[in-house]
Amino acid sequence: MSFETKKDVLDWYEKQPRTLTKEFIDRIAWQDIKKYPLDEKLVPVLLYMRDVEALTDMYYEELRRTPTGKDPIISKFMERWSNEEQTHGEILNRFLNEAGIETDEKWQTQVRRAVSRFYTVNNYLITSLTNLVGKKFTATHMTFGAIHEMSTTQGYRRLAELANHPVLTEILQGIIREESAHTHFYRSIARLELRNSEFSQKLARFIVGNFWTPVGSGAKPKTESDYTIVTLFSGKDGLEWIDKNVTQRIQNLPGFQGITKVSDKIGEIVLQQTSKI
Ligand SMILES: [Fe+2]
């Protein structure tokens, strides 16, 4: 589906019903979670994903200070988007609790507090720089958003496959449906913004090519983000998965032909970590 204007993209998004409604959440067989084994090595992955979902709030706050966040269409989307991401974090936390893994009642506050000062300062600088470039930076923001949403979706798909836990699969399928709608929004807006300007294409490609790192890294310790990547994507099939479902789809964006940043970065992390073992 391709759109001619940003308004069309927003209209499409607003027509999508929420998947993780109260009814959906109430219908989940929470009481059955303990009946199935949960591979211990996936617990840190679930915690990482939970935290990254919760940190969306901070990113949202930051983005609201930029011309991208002030765009009426994007800000309308982001209000609902950031709510949905919060639900993802909460639902993953509940899954962990029902599986017998205790978490602090104030985990959200703790996660936010743990974000390093370096990250906060760095983010502040990026926001200020972004404001200098102005609206031309929107394409970069949207491309970054599309890559993050796409890679998160693939992360959840892999997680469901590796965990092979029926209740977790059901939960993740719900989350994935919402992530797919996010991807579609970001990617469609990115395409329109990139199509409009060669400068935007060059800038977005430069920033992605030089600064893209997996979602959550920077805000969360590198050890945790590397662990998640290696657990989900190590091995030939994991890397092929990223190539097919993320890299090749990014290459379809205007100005992004041939870019392999995401595959390269993930491959590099996997290689570094597996050679340590
Ligand atoms: Fe999410």
Ligand SMILES: [Fe+2]
């Ligand atoms: Fe998302």
